[in-house]
Every structure is written in structure tokens, then in C-alpha cells.
Amino acid sequence: xKNRGNLVLGVLLYFLVFLGLSCHATQGDVLWRLxxxxxxxxPKIGGSKLSVTSExxxxxxxxxxxxxxxxxxxKIDMLPGQPRKVxxxxxxGYVTVDEKIGRALYYYFVxxxxxxxxxxxxLWLNGGPGCSSVGYGAMAEVGPFRVSSDGKTLYQNQYxxxxxxxVLFLDSxxxxxxxxxxxxxxxxxxxxxxxxxxxxxxLVNWLERFPEYKNREFYIAGESYGGHYVPQxxxxxxxxxxxxxxxxxLKGIAIGNPMVHEEDDGALGGHFFEFMWSRGFVSExxxxxxxxxxxxxxxxxxxxxxxxxxxxxxxxxxxxxxMDNIYAPLCDHHLTAKPMYTSLDSFDPCNDIYVTAYMNRxxxxxxxxxxxxxxxxxxxxxRSLNWTDGAFSVLPLFTxxxxxxxxxLVYSGDIDAKIPMTFTQTSLKRLNLSEATxxxxxxxxxxxxxxxxxxxxxxxxxxxxxxxxxVPSYQPKRAFVLIKSFLDGVPLPRLHIxxxxxxxx
Numbered sequence: 001x002k003n004r005g006n007l008v009l010g011v012l013l014y015f016l017v018f019l020g021l022s023c024h025a026t027q028g029d030v031l032w033r034l035x036x037x038x039x040x041x042x043p044k045i046g047g048s049k050l051s052v053t054s055e056x057x058x059x060x061x062x063x064x065x066x067x068x069x070x071x072x073x074x075k076i077d078m079l080p081g082q083p084r085k086v087x088x089x090x091x092x093g094y095v096t097v098d099e100k101i102g103r104a105l106y107y108y109f110v111x112x113x114x115x116x117x118x119x120x121x122x123l124w125l126n127g128g129p130g131c132s133s134v135g136y137g138a139m140a141e142v143g144p145f146r147v148s149s150d151g152k153t154l155y156q157n158q159y160x161x162x163x164x165x166x167v168l169f170l171d172s173x174x175x176x177x178x179x180x181x182x183x184x185x186x187x188x189x190x191x192x193x194x195x196x197x198x199x200x201x202x203l204v205n206w207l208e209r210f211p212e213y214k215n216r217e218f219y220i221a222g223e224s225y226g227g228h229y230v231p232q233x234x235x236x237x238x239x240x241x242x243x244x245x246x247x248x249x250l251k252g253i254a255i256g257n258p259m260v261h262e263e264d265d266g267a268l269g270g271h272f273f274e275f276m277w278s279r280g281f282v283s284e285x286x287x288x289x290x291x292x293x294x295x296x297x298x299x300x301x302x303x304x305x306x307x308x309x310x311x312x313x314x315x316x317x318x319x320x321x322x323m324d325n326i327y328a329p330l331c332d333h334h335l336t337a338k339p340m341y342t343s344l345d346s347f348d349p350c351n352d353i354y355v356t357a358y359m360n361r362x363x364x365x366x367x368x369x370x371x372x373x374x375x376x377x378x379x380x381x382x383r384s385l386n387w388t389d390g391a392f393s394v395l396p397l398f399t400x401x402x403x404x405x406x407x408x409l410v411y412s413g414d415i416d417a418k419i420p421m422t423f424t425q426t427s428l429k430r431l432n433l434s435e436a437t438x439x440x441x442x443x444x445x446x447x448x449x450x451x452x453x454x455x456x457x458x459x460x461x462x463x464x465x466x467x468x469x470x471v472p473s474y475q476p477k478r479a480f481v482l483i484k485s486f487l488d489g490v491p492l493p494r495l496h497i498x499x500x501x502x503x504x505x
Contacts, residue, residue: 025382027126027127027128027136027223027224027382027469028224028419029382030128030129030130030382031127031224033384034128034129063204063205065096065208066208067205074209074369075090075091076092076369079145079154080152080363080367081148081152083154087113088111088144088162090109090111092107092109093106093107094106094107095201098181098201101182101183101186102182103180105173105179106179107202108169109169109210110162112162112163112164112166113144120218120251121216121217122165122166122220122483122487123233124137124167125221125229126222126224127224127226128225129195129225129387130175130383130384132176132359132380133169133222134177135359135381138169139359140351140355141470141471141473141476141479142157142161142476144160148339148340148354149342149350150336150337151353151354152357154358157344157476159477165487166213168206170199170202172229173190173194175187175385176385178370187386188386188388189388191388192390193389196233196235199236203233215246216249218250219254219486220233220254222255222258223257224259227257227258227260228390228391230255231394231397234253234406235397237250238404253401254408254409254411254486255409255410256471260393260410260424260427261393261395261430262392270291270296271422271423271426279415281318282314283313286313290311293310294310321417323417324418324470325413325474326468328349331353332350334353335354347474395430395431399431402457403457409460409482409486410462411450411461412424412471416467434455436454436455437491439451440452440453440494442494443494443496444477445477448495449478449481449495450462450478460492462492464478465478467479
């Protein structure tokens with residue numbers, strides 16, 4: 001009966017995850033498949049309740065290698081199809097993180113448009129696991145350019161984060177984007193622990209290549225499964241800073257729609273159905289049946305026949321819904337001969353097609369200094385990677401950050417069904433933090449940008465109105481307000497609302 005139940009649930013999940021993976025996997029699709037594997041694996045992947053699976057340490061002298069001349073070699077003259085007037089430098093190349101095996105991570109770096117010598121350094125990490133930070137983060141979210149509908153030309157992103165910071169995009173772990181390994185078996189042992197260690201080795205070597213950033217204020221940002229990557233890398237930095245002669249000047253982390261606590265994020269858990277009900281996708285009768293017939297509290301989940309029937313009623317129609325943003329239209333065209341008129345204020349659901357076409361152009365790969373002979377497959381925004389270890393929760397790391405005066409920003413696009421804001425809010429409650437500034441509406445161009453609450457110690461949570469799983473893709477202007485306020489160390493601007501006064505009785 002248990003196997004039959006898992007089979008039925010697997011069929012249900014097919015509509016949401018595996019159908020998408022067979023065609024084009026989004027960051028949210030890959031994350032959901034990992035959550036499903038965690039929920040059904042025996043023994044359970046990531047069953048440890050430790051925030052990081054181990055505390056493997058190494059001497060910097062063992063991992064930091066000479067970087068002389070490599071910065072100049074990595075400089076990008078210009079990207080094919082980019083706008084003419086560009087007033088910042090771009091770089092792209094590899095940092096080897098394991099010389100013995102030949103494991104190398106690819107990066108794309110854009111200096112700030114403003115005073116690059118004083119503005120902070122921000123490292124951006126996309127999730128998956130297996131999604132490209134260059135393809136998603138740089139080309140579809142916070143980078144200086146977006147790809148036009150012809151898949152050949154670029155246009156400027158007026159809300160690019162390099163207007164307020166120097167931004168570094170890292171394809172991590174190996175197997176994501178242009179990152180590669182010389183050993184095919186090496187790619188089969190990816191996991192949280194190695195990803196954090198490799199990212200740290202990358203970073204200290206990259207800072208040798210770009211020494212002018214060694215003392216700069218440093219922030220790590222990301223989204224989705226970056227909810228693991230970002231805190232775990234920050235934790236690794238803190239541990240090594242205790243012994244480093246020149247500590248990395250880590251000031252804060254920012255994570256959007258993040259996976260942070262396994263019990264709250266489980267695929268097809270109760271929070272998902274409650275969220276879809278709150279958005280009008282589920283009837284009162286069906287949600288009542290799910291509440292009575294399904295127990296999502298602990299695996300193995302109690303699911304009756306009525307539960308499966310009710311879940312199917314919810315899930316089957318979602319084949320026709322873009323779950324990363326439940327109100328977004330579906331893509332209805334492919335590449336165009338000439339670029340269509342594009343506005344950043346209007347999300348294009350075919351954007352992934354444009355980015356994939358652009359990144360697979362040989363002239364683009366040459367300009368980026370991508371070693372495509374090493375990856376042996378067409379470039380993809382996301383590749384589904386074998387994942388060998390994963391933390392049960394990263395929440396304990398938040399406590400460590402606040403104790404070390406490292407600020408934390410957690411934000412949620414409020415129409416994402418992959419990691420709904422209800423998941424994240426439930427997770428943050430587990431920290432039992434006191435509110436310093438209660439829930440309030442924040443201002444984005446004289447309208448509600450979302451809502452925010454600031455907790456004692458330096459943790460801010462914010463929702464972003466009208467945003468999906470990749471917040472800057474859907475609401476770039478609001479995401480820019482979000483990151484600028486965070487880097488400036490100030491709360492999100494408060495929307496001016498008339499104060500309440502008691503009515504005369």
C-alpha cells in the first residue's frame with residue numbers, strides 16, 4: 001500500500017516537476033525535484049540536522065595559488081550584441097578549486113558603474129542545485145544586460161545591481177553553467193559540503209587575482225537553493241576568518257525565496273496547498289478534504305485515498321500554470337528574427353529561450369572565455385545534478401551571523417508557488433526573534449513594494465509584491481530598492497500611511 005501510495009503521488013508530482021524537466025527545467029523545477037528526492041529517499045538525503053555536514057578545514061597556503069596576469073587575461077572587451085555605451089569593465093574566466101582532479105569554477109564579474117573603488121563587492125549564487133548564476137543571475141536578473149528576443153543582442157538593465165556594487169557571478173557547483181571537472185565521476189559527488197568549500201577556495205583565489213577587493217565590504221546574495229549555498233559559504237568564511245591573516249570583510253547575506261528548513265520546504269507539503277487555496281486555485285471543499293485526509297507533519301506521510309483524490313484535483317490543472325510565478329503567462333513563441341520591443345516593467349515568459357540561445361553562440365562563449373570543450377554538452381540554464389549531502393536546516397547559521405553582527409536579509413516574491421512566502425515565514429518563526437520594527441508596507445515609487453519586518457539583531461524579512469521565484473526577473477525595480485537599502489544598512493523605505501486614530505464612540 002505504501003508503494004502504491006508513493007506511485008500515485010509520483011504521478012501527481014510528474015505534472016509539476018518531471019514534465020518541466022523533460023522540456024526545459026527552471027530553477028524552481030530542479031529545486032522541487034531535489035525536495036521530492038529528500039522526502040522519499042531511504043535513507044533520507046540530508047537527514048542530519050547539522051547546518052553544515054562537517055567542519056572540514058584546510059590551510060590557505062594549501063589552496064591559494066599564484067594569480068599574476070590572470071586578471072588581464074580574463075578581461076572581456078565586449079559581449080556580442082551589447083549596447084555601445086558601457087562605462088564599466090567586465091571579466092570572465094576560471095578559478096581552479098582542485099588542481100589534482102581538475103575542477104574549475106567559472107565566474108563573470110562586472111565592476112560598478114559608479115565609484116568602483118569604494119562600492120562593496122557582492123557575490124551572487126543561483127540555486128537548483130545546478131543552475132547557472134551567469135545565465136540566471138547575470139543575464140535574466142541583476143546583471144547589467146538582458147537578452148533580446150532574437151537571442152543575439154543585449155539591452156541594458158536600468159535596475160542592474162552594479163549601479164550600487166561590484167557584482168561577481170559564480171557558476172557553482174561544478175556542472176552548473178560553464179564550470180567543469182576533468183573527471184566525470186567527480187561531478188557525481190556534489191553536495192552542500194563540497195559546494196561551500198569549493199566556493200570558499202574560489203573566493204580566496206579570486207581575491208588574489210583581484211587584490212583591490214580584499215578589504216572591501218563583502219556581501220553574498222542568492223536565491224532558491226542558494227538558501228543553502230549563501231549561508232553555508234558565509235559560515236565557512238567566518239570559520240576561516242578566525243585564522244586568516246587578512247579576513248574577508250563579510251558584512252551581510254541576502255537570500256530570496258530560499259530553501260532553509262527541510263520540514264517547511266518539503267515538496268507537496270501542506271503549506272503548498274494552503275498557499276494555492278489562498279490564491280484561489282483550490283475550492284473550500286478540496287482544501288477541507290486535504291486538511292482532514294493528509295498529514296504532512298512527518299514522513300512517512302499519512303495520505304488516504306481521499307487525500308490523493310483531493311491532491312490530484314489541485315495538481316492536475318497546474319500543468320498549465322507557471323509555478324515559479326502563478327500569474328505569469330506561459331511562453332507562446334520562440335526566437336524572433338528581429339528583437340521585439342521589451343520593457344523591464346513587463347515580464348517576458350520566453351526569456352529562458354533567449355538566454356539559452358545567446359549563451360550557446362560560439363562568439364558569446366569566446367567573448368566570455370568559456371572553455372566549452374571541457375563541458376561536452378550544450379549550455380543549459382539548469383542541469384539536474386546528483387546530490388550526495390544536504391543540510392536539514394541552515395537556520396542555526398542565522399543565529400551565528402547575528403551574533404557576529406552580520407546582517408541578514410530574507411525576501412519572498414509573493415506569487416511564487418515553489419517556495420511560497422508562507423514556507424519562509426514559518427521557518428523564520430523557528431528563530432524566536434523579537435521584532436524591532438513590526439510589519440509595515442514598504443515604498444517602491446510611491447506604491448506598495450511589499451511588506452517588511454525587522455527583527456532584533458539585524459535580520460530583515462520582506463515580501464515583494466508581484467514577484468515570483470526569481471524576484472529580480474519579475475520586479476527588477478523593487479528588487480533594486482531592496483538591495484540598495486540592504487547595502488546602505490537602512491530599513492526599506494516606509495510607505496506613508498495615515499496613522500490610526502480611535503473613532504469617537
